[in-house]
Amino acid sequence: xxxxxxxxxVRSRRGLSHTHVGSLRAPDAHMALRxxxxxxxxxxxxxxxxxxxxxxxxxxxxxxxxxxxxxxxDKPYRHPTFYTVPDEVQHx
Amino acid sequence: xTAVVPARTPEQEFQDRIDADDRVEPRDWMPDGYRRTxxxxxxxxxxxxxIGMQPEGNWITRAPSLRRKVILVAxxxxxxxxxxxxxxxxxxxxxDRDELxxxxxxxxxxxxxxxxxxxxxxxxxxxxxxxxDGAAIxxxxxxxxxxxxxxxxxxxxxxxxxxxxxRQGFEAMMTLCHGTATQKRMAQDALDRWWWPSLMMFGxxxxxxxxxxxSMAWGIKRFSNDELRQRFVDATVPQAQFLGLTVPDPDLxxxxxxxxxxxxxxxxxxxxxxxxxxxxxxxLRHRVAAHEDGAWVREAAAAYADKHR
Numbered sequence: 001x002x003x004x005x006x007x008x009x010v011r012s013r014r015g016l017s018h019t020h021v022g023s024l025r026a027p028d029a030h031m032a033l034r035x036x037x038x039x040x041x042x043x044x045x046x047x048x049x050x051x052x053x054x055x056x057x058x059x060x061x062x063x064x065x066x067x068x069x070x071x072x073x074d075k076p077y078r079h080p081t082f083y084t085v086p087d088e089v090q091h092x
Numbered sequence: 093x094t095a096v097v098p099a100r101t102p103e104q105e106f107q108d109r110i111d112a113d114d115r116v117e118p119r120d121w122m123p124d125g126y127r128r129t130x131x132x133x134x135x136x137x138x139x140x141x142x143i144g145m146q147p148e149g150n151w152i153t154r155a156p157s158l159r160r161k162v163i164l165v166a167x168x169x170x171x172x173x174x175x176x177x178x179x180x181x182x183x184x185x186x187x188d189r190d191e192l193x194x195x196x197x198x199x200x201x202x203x204x205x206x207x208x209x210x211x212x213x214x215x216x217x218x219x220x221x222x223x224x225d226g227a228a229i230x231x232x233x234x235x236x237x238x239x240x241x242x243x244x245x246x247x248x249x250x251x252x253x254x255x256x257x258x259r260q261g262f263e264a265m266m267t268l269c270h271g272t273a274t275q276k277r278m279a280q281d282a283l284d285r286w287w288w289p290s291l292m293m294f295g296x297x298x299x300x301x302x303x304x305x306x307s308m309a310w311g312i313k314r315f316s317n318d319e320l321r322q323r324f325v326d327a328t329v330p331q332a333q334f335l336g337l338t339v340p341d342p343d344l345x346x347x348x349x350x351x352x353x354x355x356x357x358x359x360x361x362x363x364x365x366x367x368x369x370x371x372x373x374x375x376l377r378h379r380v381a382a383h384e385d386g387a388w389v390r391e392a393a394a395a396y397a398d399k400h401r
Contacts, residue, residue, distance in 0.1 A: 002190050003394070005183065022246065023180040025189060027390075028397035039176050042169070043253075062119045 005054040006032040008039075010046035018050050026051075110311045115241040118184040126310050129303070130240055131187045132201070133312065138178035139196045139203035143375050145171045147211040148220060156214060163260050164217065170253050177246040184242045197380045205361060206289050208369030215268055215275075219282035221261015223290040223328065229254050230324045231294065239311030262331065269335045276336075283332065284340045291353065292361045294321040300358075325351045 003025040009018035021040050026032035032051040041049065060068055076082045085092050100108070102121045109116065116122055145168050152168065155161035179189050195201040206224055211217060232254065235247040268279040295301060295317040307313035329351040332339050343354025363369065 002188070003390070022177055022242075022249075023183065024176060027393040028400065031393060031397075039173050042166075042173060059119065062117070063121070 003027050006036070006051045007054050007057060008032075008036045009050040009052070010036075010040055011048040012046055014047060018048065021045075023054060029053075107309075110239050110309075113311070115244065116239050117241045125306070126312075127185050129307065129310070129312065130243065131182055131185050134178055134182040134185070134243055135187065135192045135195070135201050136203060138175045138182060138192070139201060140207065141171050141175035141178060143196075143203045143207045143379060146375055146378055147207055147209070147371075148217055150211050151214060151217045154214070155217075160264065167221070167257050167260065170257065174250045174253070177249055178243075181240075181242040181246045185240075193383065197376070197383065199367070199376065202365070204293060205364040205369060206293050208364050208372045208375060209285070209289055210370050213278050213282065215265070215278035215282035216286070218261050218264035218268060218279070219286040221257050221259075222265050222331070223261075223283075223286050224293070225254055225257040225261060226328060227290045227293045227324050229258060230320050230327075234314035234320075237314060265335055269337065279335070280337050283337050287340050288356065288360070289364075291321055291325070291356055292358075294318070294324065296358065296361075297356075322350060325353050 004027070005023055006026055006029075007023050008021050010021050011018045024032065024035050024039055026035045029051060033049060036049050036051050040046070072078075103123060106116070106120075106122060106126075109120075116126075148164060148171075149168050152161065152164050155164050179192060182192060183189055192201065196203065206227075211220070229251065232247050232251050236244055236251055238244045238247065265279055265282075268275040298304065298316045298318045301317055304313060304316060308316075329339055329344070341354045343352075345352050364372070367373075
């Protein structure tokens with residue numbers, strides 16, 4: 001009688017994104033949220049919590065990471081450091 | 093003509109990653125042995141956290157003040173939390189939580205031998221915080237840099253919380269040592285009983301620890317058992333002196349650099365490991381009863397969840 005697995009995300013303070021902190025088992029979303037509060041925010045580590053059913057997470061595969069992320073590898077012109085600017089030119 | 097670069101095997105790529113001090117994440121390819129070793133170690137660690145709630149939980153209702161009581165409740169709750177972080181980490185390796193609990197309940201997986209000793213006085217709660225949590229921190233801090241990402245991250249959380257555990261223990265010890273003669277005797281008696289089992293927490297001597305080399309090569313272990321034990325002894329002996337207590341080791345000596353302890357009685361360790369320590373049966377029996385007594389809560393929650401699906 002295994003309970004579903006939930007991934008827990010915590011916003012540590014206003015102005016920051018939610019960050020993955022771990023997982024837990026709980027029978028439903030409501031219990032998962034309360035459980036997450038007790039397990040992951042006992043010392044005011046968060047101001048907001050998301051719980052997401054682990055089964056619903058769609059992830060890229062580490063096996064195809066080269067093919068998946070390579071297209072960005074040969075495009076250095078997307079970075080500001082690609083461009084030469086003379087020293088005397090300011091504010092650029 | 094382009095040079096033909098021989099393809100790296102998955103094993104080589106895996107070891108390259110470890111050697112580069114990069115982290116392994118759940119869906120990466122990993123050798124079966126690495127996965128098995130981690131599941132066993134993380135599960136044993138998780139079991140230790142939740143069994144570790146018992147010796148101290150024993151004193152919650154009899155804590156000497158409300159202050160000590162809320163501290164102890166918070167600490168025992170932390171141990172439950174640590175167990176949960178660790179079961180979560182084990183699950184990222186494909187282990188099943190119910191199965192891990194079942195292995196604990198049926199004695200197929202172990203927990204730290206230290207929790208098979210009884211807590212016969214309040215001073216034991218202080219000594220556990222100071223010594224047992226102190227030893228645990230020595231062991232756990234290097235694990236925050238372990239090669240397996242989820243384990244390392246869980247250990248980072250654990251270590252942040254463990255520091256409170258050790259300090260509250262030392263403070264409680266200090267209070268006893270500054271108290272009446274009877275209180276001081278209680279403190280000394282607790283140190284007498286917890287000192288050697290705490291040293292055993294670091295595991296067998298290096299020459300008797302056959303799996304250490306592989307764990308080191310895999311980046312799971314960063315320092316040897318004896319190295320960590322030495323650090324603990326060096327850190328703790330001056331603390332005992334500060335408290336005015338005597339470390340129960342007649343052979344303990346300062347060699348100019350380190351505190352060198354006498355020989356550890358490993359037959360005692362083996363006895364406790366085998367299941368014949370003072371509290372092995374009681375700990376397991378209590379754990380199984382708590383699990384079984386809670387079955388109706390899990391069933392009710394599942395029924396409620398089904399109804400509202």
